[in-house]
Amino acid sequence: MEKPFTSVWTRESRPAKSPGLSRDQIVRAAMEILDAEGVDALSMRRLGAKLGSGATSIYWHIAHKDELMELVMDEVYGKVPLPDPEVTGWEDMVSILAYGLRTTLSEHPWVIPLIGTRPSLGPRAMDLSYRMQKAFERAGFAGPMLDYTLSVVLAFVLGWTGPEIAWRATRERSGLTGEEMDAAMRETVHRAARDYPEVVKRYDEHPVQDPEIVQALAFDFGLTCILDGLRTRLAAGQDDNRRFTAPPSTAENDESAKNMM
Structure with missing residues (x-):
């Protein structure tokens, strides 16, 4: 096989x-x-x-090319700087990872669609996972929460950065500045959302702004929410571990039943 x-x-x-x-x-x-x-x-x-x-x-x-893509993906992970988890708190580690990964993905946007298509088994990806795991362990995360914490942070950064990069590419192709694109969008929103006056009103309450600054501030807000949530889950401790522990698979249950016979 x-x-x-x-x-x-x-x-x-x-x-x-x-x-x-x-x-x-x-x-x-x-x-x-x-x-x-x-x-x-x-x-x-x-x-x-x-x-x-x-x-x-x-x-x-x-x-073959699949092997080449594994190699370049690991090269990208190696560009995310992480400090020593023995001397850096978990919240700082999360922030450094989030901002560093966002910057790295923006510099190498081609890697985003590749993430998840194959396991990240290279030494640089392994080192990143190890450092974050160590930081979470030292803070007191354990059991399933220890596994989920890094996944949540990575999912947030990837989910945020993908659309951000795509919109930036659209703007660059248009030849407009950020403020010009924002102004053009306002006209389109007014036409498209005419049946939703509350949406238009809220949109109009914001002045024309540099979208890069807006995106950065919104990213800060999202990361703050992630950190707030992880602090709450850490305080919940073992109750959360029981809550988020997956049941054994059907195959494991069948095998256990056989062993009891």
């Missing part, structure tokens, strides 16, 4: 054929293409042309 998932991180990397390419060189070149032109522009042929090398040299290190 074919394995449902294999990873570049589960096999040893091959040494470079002197004076051939190294895996690091390949990853750096792939990142340059992705940052400049996006995922659709990246192919093994294009990568080979950029490196001035044939596909054989690339395939010596990387079996």
Whole structure:
């Protein structure tokens, strides 16, 4: 039976054929293409042309494009700076992760659709998870809450940053400034929401603003809500662990029943 998932991180990397390419060189070149032109522009042929090398040299290190995407994803995770969890409180760790990841995703927007398509098993992703887990453990998070806390923070940042980046790209394609786009949107909102005067009234109460500043302030608000919620859950302690513990799977129940017979 074919394995449902294999990873570049589960096999040893091959040494470079002197004076051939190294895996690091390949990853750096792939990142340059992705940052400049996006995922659709990246192919093994294009990568080979950029490196001035044939596909054989690339395939010596990387079996296929899926492995390459694992490598570049981990490279992105490595750009999120996190301090030592032994000397940094969990709330500061969450804030540093959230702001750092938001910045990193904005610099490498192509990675957002890839997250979740494959497990993040690289050393940089593992280090990020370890540091956050350590910070949460030191604070007193345990059981299911220990697993859920990081997932909640990551989901917030990813869910926020994806639309933010998409709208920024739309604005850049329009050639308008942020304030000009905001003003143009107001006219459209007035026409589209004419049957909802309360919506129009609320929209008109806000002056034309730089959307980058508005987005930053709204992100701050969202992160503050996340931190407030996690503090409450931490105070609830074991009651929350019982509340959010999933029941055993049907397969596990069936196996337990067999063992009792």
